Amino acid sequence: MRGSSKKLYLVFVAIAFLTLFACGSAPKKDAAELSSPVAVSPVKDIGAALSAEEAVNGSVVLLKIVAPDSAGEASVEYEGRELPVFPLSNGETVSLVPVPFDRKPGPSVVKVRFGDITEIKIHEIPLRVLDGGYPSEVLRVDPKQIKPPKKYIKRIMRESREIGALYRRITPAVLWNGPFRMPIQSAITSSYGTRRVYNGEVNGFHQGVDLKAARGTPVRASAGGVVAMAKNLYFTGWTVILDHGYGIFTVYGHMNKLKVRRGAKVKAGQLVGLSGMTGRSSGPHLHWGVVVSRVKINPLEFMKVVK
Template sequence: MTGSRMLRLACLIAFGASSSFAQQHSKTESVVSLTPAMVEAGSPELIVVRAPHAKSVRGEWLGQKVEFFKREEKWVALAGVDVEGAVGPSTLRISADLDGGVPLDLSRTIEIHPAHYRTGKLTVQPKFVEPGPDELKVIAADAELKAKVFATSVAEPLWHGDFRAPVRAAPTDSFGTRRMFNGKLASIHKGMDFRAPMGTVVRASNSGVVGLARPLYYEGNCVIIDHGLGLYTLSMHFSRIDVHEGQHVVAGDRLGLSGATGRVTGPHLHWAVRWEGAYLDPGKLLRLNLNAIR
C-alpha cells in the first residue's frame, strides 16, 4: 500500500471515530438536559432525563447522590452547585436501568462557571462577631441540631410546581455577598434578604414538612422546611413562629411573622435554599419553571 493510500485510510478511520463520538455526545445531550443551561457556582439545577422506558435512574454529581423521580415520561431531579463550589469541569454521572438489566450510561461533563458577587460591610453586636464561651456552647448545640435535621430528609419529593417568594416584600441581591461584620470577613452570605418590615407574614414557598421551628443563636427564630430528597428552605429572624416541628405545610401556608432576632442589623427576612449541603441562589430557584413537572 502506498504512503498516500495509508494516509487516506488513517484519515477515514479517524473521521469515523470522531463522527461516532460526536453522535454519542449529541445523543446524550438530547436525553439529558439541565436548566439553567449555564451552570454557575450557587446555581440550582433542574435535571431532566428523557428515558421513558427506564425502570430507574441513578445519579451522582459533585460527590453527592442525585435522586431522580419519575413524572410522566421524564425522570427529574433538583440539584445544584454550592455558592463556594469549585469552578471548572465536573462529571455528572447518570445511569438508567433498562429492561434486560443492561444500564445505559448517560454521564456528561458539566462546566461550572464562576459567579461574581460583591463585598458588603455590616455592623452588629460584638457577641455575634466574637462570641464568648457560653455563646460558643449554644452555637455548637445549634450546629448539632441542624445537622440532625439535614440528615433526615424525606425520601420522596414533597414540593409541587413552582417555588414562590416567602413574603410580599422587595428582595435584595445579597446572595453570595462576602460579608464583613465589624470590619472582619465573617462569611459568604448564603441566602436572599427581603426588606420585610417587622410583623410581615412569612409563608411557605412550597409543600414540605417543618423540620425545625425554634430560636437559634445566629439565625434567631428559625423555620426549616424539608421539601424531600435533600432539598430544604430556611427562613430566619422571625419575631414569631406559627408552625411546629413535624407539621406538613403547602405553598402559601403561614409560617410566622418577620422580625429582627439573631444576628441582624434590623428587621428583615433571610431566606435560604439548601440541597445536600450546598447553598443555592434562591432567586434562581424562584425563576425555575417547575409547573410542567407537577
C-alpha cells in the first residue's frame, strides 16, 4: 500500500513538472512586456531595410527607413552605438551602419526605434558579419622604431584626444552632394585593414588606404564638406580632416603642404593640399581614410555604398 502511494506521488510530480515546462515560455513574454516602461507595438506600416544582409568587418551598410510621419522620429542603434538618421536629396531617409574592424564574424542586429515617450515601435534587422580576410604584414624591426620616443608621448595623447573629440561632434547637415571620389586617381599601394605585426606583436591595423603619389601631387576633396582639422600631427604629418556631416569624415595624411584652413567650406574635387611624406611615412604617398560614426572603415567599401 505504501509502495503504490509513493508511485502515485511520483506520477503526480512528473505531470506537474511537464505542465510547468510546457507553458514555461508563455509567461516569460508577458513579464518582458510588463517590465518595459512604455508600450512596445509590433511594426506594421513601418519599413527599414539594409542594403545588404551580410557585411565584412571594416565595411558599411546603408539602412533605408520608410515610415509615415505619425510613426514619430526614428533612431538607430548598432551594438551600443547611436547612429544618425538623415535625409538624402532624393527624399530617402537613411542611416549608415559601420561594422568596426575588430567586430568578430557572426550574427548581429541593427535596431530601429520609432515613436515618442508614450509609444515605441522597434524594428530589428539582422546583419551577418563576415571575416574581411585582411592580410598581415610581418616585420622585424628595431623596437625603438615601433614605440615613439618618450618626448612625443604627451603630444601623441593630446592629438588622439583632439581627433576623438572631433569625430564625436555631429554636424546635423548633409554637406556633400553626389558620390565620394578618390582624392588622387592612382594605384593603391597599401590596402585597408592590413594588420601590422612587428616582432611577433600585432601593432594595430591600417585604418585607410595608401595611394601612390609622387611628392607634390594635388590632393582633392572626396566630396563637399567643411575643414574640421588642418594641421601637423605626429603620425600622419600634415593632415586635413573634412567633415561631411552626420558623423562622416574623410582624412588626408602625410601631405607636404596644406591648401585649406580649418573652418573653410570645400567643394568636391577642391584642392586641399599637396602630397608628401610628412609624419611617420616610409616614402611619399597619400593616406586616405573614411570615418563613419567614429568607426574607421574601408574607403573603397564606403564609396560602393554612398553614391
